[in-house]
Amino acid sequence: MIDPTVHRLLEQAIDSPIKLQLFLLYYENPRFEGTASQIADRIYRDIWSTRQALRELAEDGLLIASGSEPVYRYRPRAEYREPILRLVQSYNEPLERDHVQRALREIASYAPYRRASHGGTAFDYLPI
Numbered sequence: 001m002i003d004p005t006v007h008r009l010l011e012q013a014i015d016s017p018i019k020l021q022l023f024l025l026y027y028e029n030p031r032f033e034g035t036a037s038q039i040a041d042r043i044y045r046d047i048w049s050t051r052q053a054l055r056e057l058a059e060d061g062l063l064i065a066s067g068s069e070p071v072y073r074y075r076p077r078a079e080y081r082e083p084i085l086r087l088v089q090s091y092n093e094p095l096e097r098d099h100v101q102r103a104l105r106e107i108a109s110y111a112p113y114r115r116a117s118h119g120g121t122a123f124d125y126l127p128i
Helices: 004-012 017-028 036-043 047-059 078-091 094-117
Strands: 063-066 071-074
Touching (some): 004 078, 004 094, 017 071, 036 047, 047 063, 078 094
Antiparallel strands (some): 063 071
16 A cells, blocks of 8 residues: 555656656755756656656656756755655565556556646647
8 A cells, every 4th residue: 555645746746657767866866957858868768758747847846947948956845855755765665666656657547637627738748
């Protein structure tokens, strides 16, 4: 069973596999910063999904962005600190990691619709 605070964090901010990958990159390297293209090169992902995920992580309060071509830095909101610690602890345990990944796959399946109902459009968030 996944911790309810971790589940809420996944629903609210880390609602896709790429966002989890980015979050873990920043969590493990808290002074890391970069533009979307620099980060896409580092994680071997396409620029479009990386740019969207970074923008959403910043909108949801895990990263901050500054500059005309945004440079992203790790700066989670205070209310995320405890759930982040619990997520990382869970992710470091193989059996619990399976639960987190299973929950994330389920959350990712309805994340585009949740985001659309909060101001975007479903087409902005559909996977390619």
